[in-house]
Amino acid sequence: MSDAVIADLTIPQAVDLFLTPARRGEATYPEVFEQATLLRVPYRQRVFLRPEGEAVEVQAYAWGPAQAPGVLLVHGWESHAGRMGGFVEPLLRQGYRVLAFDAPAHGRSGGRQASMADFAGAIEALSSRFAPVVGLIGHSLGGGAALWHLAHTPAAPLRKVVALGAPARIADPLRGFARALGLSREATAELFAAFEQRFGQPVEFFGIDRLRFPPEVEVLLVHDREDDVIPYAHAEALQGGIPAARLQSTTGLGHRAILKEESVIAQVARFLGGP
DSSP states (O other): OOHHHHHHHHHHHHHHHTOOOOOOOOOOOOGGGGGEEEEEEEEEEEETTTTTTTEEEEEEEEEEESSSOOOEEOTTTTGGGGGGGHHHHHHHHHEEEEEEOOOOOOOTTOOOOOHHHHHHHHHHHHHTTTTOEEEEETTTTHHHHHHHHHHSOOOOTEEEEEEESSOOOSSSHHHHHHHTTTOHHHHHHHHHHHHHHHHSSSSSGOGGSOOOOOOTTTEEEEETTTTTSSSSHHHHHHHHHHHEEEEEEEESOOOGGGGGOOOHHHHHHHHHHOO
16 A cells, blocks of 8 residues: 555544455465365354444355364464364364354455454354354464454353464554554544444453453463564463463464464364364
């Protein structure tokens, strides 16, 4: 986006831009997705994103026997289900049904805008559609949404949640977005106020590290010390706020390569164990 376009943005338009993920060309899915069962799942976006709650279809993927307990994979912002493909075969070998989806406005799903609330809402919709879902594995914003879902829904049948490179607070990415737009301190305050007006809650309300979590659900946090998208301090804040969480650190993988690291995938599979 050019500086001229940025300069012409109104604050409400900046909020719209923050909620509009870039679809970076045709999404590429690994070979394992060719064996997936494809389903289109109706989903009505969270009403505090748009007053009318736009109806969209979410593209879902399923592997394994329908009667097996499920593990749901949740990708991050401006990503798609294919980025989580490394977890599919290890979980199938352990006896799970594996599920994944493209979040609203991502991959092959419908919609133009999304928020963490929509990621969490899609988790809720798919968990109901494919019950029982006993495990969640989320990356980046998808990890935050998985934790949000855990804190806001009855724990059963959910038993374990994995969050890789997850944010503890949404306020930090919004501040980073304001800096990228070159907004002044006063304009940044207006942006936060417009966000609150849009969602009906201040940005701090969406802080994941302030939530209460059911102690019976085990949580594994995996975060790279050199993550330049979601700093490592977010993982420490999450660990401090989730009594049942344990933190596994990596070094040198950054924010995205953590999803392809075989040792990380193996550790996540061991954490989930068998159904």
